Amino acid sequence: MTTTPRTAISTVTPAPPHPPARGAGLLVGLRVFTARSLKHSFRDGESLLMAILLPVLLMLIFTYVLGGAMDVGEGGDAAGAREAYLAFVLPAVALIAAGFGASYTSVVVSNDMTTGFMNRLRTMPFPSVTVLLGHAASSMVRNLLATAVVLLVGFAVGFRTDASVPQFLGAVGIIAVWILVITCVFAMLGMVAGSAEAATGYGFILLFLPYISSGFARVETMPAWLRPIAEHQPMTPVIDSSRALLNGRAPGSELWVGMLWCAGLMLLAVWLIAVIFPRKVART
Amino acid sequence: MSYTDSPLIELDGLTKGFGGNEVIKGLDLTLPPGIHALLGPNGAGKTTLVNILSTLTPADSGTARVLGLDVRRDKRRIQRLISLTGQYAAVDERLTGIENLHMMGRLFGLSRRDTAARAAGLLDRFELAAAAGRRVSGYSGGMRRKLDIAVGLIARPRLLFLDEPTTGLDTRSRQTLWDEITALAGDGTSIFLTTQYLEEADVLADRIMVLNGGRVVADGTASQLKERVGGSTIRLHDGQGRVTEEIATRGTALEISRHLAALAAERPDVRVTVRRPTLDEVFLQLTGKQAS
Numbered sequence: 001m002t003t004t005p006r007t008a009i010s011t012v013t014p015a016p017p018h019p020p021a022r023g024a025g026l027l028v029g030l031r032v033f034t035a036r037s038l039k040h041s042f043r044d045g046e047s048l049l050m051a052i053l054l055p056v057l058l059m060l061i062f063t064y065v066l067g068g069a070m071d072v073g074e075g076g077d078a079a080g081a082r083e084a085y086l087a088f089v090l091p092a093v094a095l096i097a098a099g100f101g102a103s104y105t106s107v108v109v110s111n112d113m114t115t116g117f118m119n120r121l122r123t124m125p126f127p128s129v130t131v132l133l134g135h136a137a138s139s140m141v142r143n144l145l146a147t148a149v150v151l152l153v154g155f156a157v158g159f160r161t162d163a164s165v166p167q168f169l170g171a172v173g174i175i176a177v178w179i180l181v182i183t184c185v186f187a188m189l190g191m192v193a194g195s196a197e198a199a200t201g202y203g204f205i206l207l208f209l210p211y212i213s214s215g216f217a218r219v220e221t222m223p224a225w226l227r228p229i230a231e232h233q234p235m236t237p238v239i240d241s242s243r244a245l246l247n248g249r250a251p252g253s254e255l256w257v258g259m260l261w262c263a264g265l266m267l268l269a270v271w272l273i274a275v276i277f278p279r280k281v282a283r284t
Numbered sequence: 285m286s287y288t289d290s291p292l293i294e295l296d297g298l299t300k301g302f303g304g305n306e307v308i309k310g311l312d313l314t315l316p317p318g319i320h321a322l323l324g325p326n327g328a329g330k331t332t333l334v335n336i337l338s339t340l341t342p343a344d345s346g347t348a349r350v351l352g353l354d355v356r357r358d359k360r361r362i363q364r365l366i367s368l369t370g371q372y373a374a375v376d377e378r379l380t381g382i383e384n385l386h387m388m389g390r391l392f393g394l395s396r397r398d399t400a401a402r403a404a405g406l407l408d409r410f411e412l413a414a415a416a417g418r419r420v421s422g423y424s425g426g427m428r429r430k431l432d433i434a435v436g437l438i439a440r441p442r443l444l445f446l447d448e449p450t451t452g453l454d455t456r457s458r459q460t461l462w463d464e465i466t467a468l469a470g471d472g473t474s475i476f477l478t479t480q481y482l483e484e485a486d487v488l489a490d491r492i493m494v495l496n497g498g499r500v501v502a503d504g505t506a507s508q509l510k511e512r513v514g515g516s517t518i519r520l521h522d523g524q525g526r527v528t529e530e531i532a533t534r535g536t537a538l539e540i541s542r543h544l545a546a547l548a549a550e551r552p553d554v555r556v557t558v559r560r561p562t563l564d565e566v567f568l569q570l571t572g573k574q575a576s
Contacts, residue, residue, distance in 0.1 A: 020364035022393030032390050040378050116370040123338045125363040125392050213533035
């Protein structure tokens with residue numbers, strides 16, 4: 001082994017410095033993150049399939065297993081009851097599909113937070129809100145696709161409606177708003193959760209929300225202690241108004257109550273994200 | 285002052301704690317451009333310091349300047365000049381290598397064309413061209429790390445932070461990566477790296493700072509650090525080259541020559557080597573003292 005000291009500081013003559021990076025703007029950021037998230041969704045074929053298949057199966061089970069026994073007020077024989085129940089249950093199933101699809105966002109966000117990927121993004125010169133916007137945009141594409149499949153299968157198994165085109169689009173619009181809200185909520189959960197598994201767990205709680213609403217049974221048929229919860233939780237007015245529109249009826253005040261809930265939840269989720277995001281550095 | 289003629293990093297009384305536990309305890313440091321290694325055991329505060337310098341975490345008190353810019357006030361301007369490659373490969377596993385590079389290039393604000401040209405160059409340089417179209421989930425640890433660093437270089441940063449760049453890599457990948465990192469310095473990219481491996485700091489860095497318990501306990505070139513601990517060891521070997529005895533000295537010519545003269549008189553055939561302390565020994569001594 002040599003005893004001569006290693007040469008001291010090697011003289012590095014830096015090449016002429018490159019100009020600073022410009023950094024991406026809102027539009028480029030949005031495009032990059034939407035593309036990234038869409039690539040994720042469509043490459044992870046199994047997740048996408050589940051997000052579509054589960055709500056469809058759910059709808060078929062509710063219609064064929066329970067539908068004949070459910071009285072949602074239209075009366076008639078078992079077949080009539082079944083058809084009435086399909087029309088009744090359809091919006092709830094579409095919203096559950098949105099929930100399934102959006103829960104994927106929390107897994108991706110949580111993954112990004114825990115692997116250090118988000119840390120790298122946060123040291124880069126672009127508006128961080130584009131990360132969220134990208135998730136929202138791709139979640140919208142994914143979930144509207146799932147909604148379309150649910151509605152198509154609904155039509156295939158006997159759903160008929162007198163809804164006008166604007167009414168029908170209105171119903172889809174309400175579902176789209178819900179997709180946006182639930183995606184932001186799931187993105188927030190993904191940030192807070194310690195791991196992707198935990199994020200999925202939190203998601204399950206949210207996915208139970210539609211069952212305690214007017215989505216699958218009339219609120220009046222529920223026990224007195226449950227009724228106020230079911231009646232006043234955010235999904236009930238959302239489901240009621242989209243159901244009314246989907247079946248060609250006027251949604252009435254339910255629409256505004258539902259949209260207020262959506263706006264409120266959305267603001268809360270975005271506010272929480274804005275507060276938590278700058279503070280939360282992944283401890284990898 | 286503009287970032288071109290400023291020190292790379294200037295710390296003045298920098299502190300940072302988490303819930304009453306002080307991780308960085310008043311650091312003062314000025315570093316010129318070049319390759320610098322922050323060496324320290326787990327929990328020494330290395331990552332925390334990197335996080336502060338790369339604008340991820342605000343410090344509690346004191347100031348930190350990167351390329352002459354204040355990490356608190358000029359966050360965005362710093363972000364245009366730096367790049368962080370964290371402890372675990374921060375690449376998107378579900379995308380391909382080239383998609384990762386494109387994504388980051390666009391986010392740094394490079395045009396599509398510049399991004400594509402730069403990505404192609406980096407893929408070649410890091411010998412990833414053949415794997416460019418494959419998803420990162422199928423990459424080996426070494427490939428992932430290389431891609432990670434390539435991604436960090438896409439916008440030609442003035443300063444690249446490498447947090448434990450070779451942790452978990454096999455010897456060969458480590459060697460390749462070292463070659464790449466050394467080559468970077470020639471491109472005008474300064475590097476601030478953290479490591480637990482003394483050899484790594486020794487091979488790569490112009491200057492090594494030993495961080496222990498939130499303080500810099502030693503600072504200098506590898507050679508200067510060894511000097512600090514001082515002393516050379518005279519080793520006696522048997523016929524097979526095995527070390528049979530070690531004599532600690534203070535390393536002065538006089539002391540060593542006395543020992544050698546005595547040995548020559550008693551055992552003229554014994555084989556002898558004189559060894560300077562390894563950086564490991566320096567490290568253990570420096571961090572051990574501090575801990576006790």
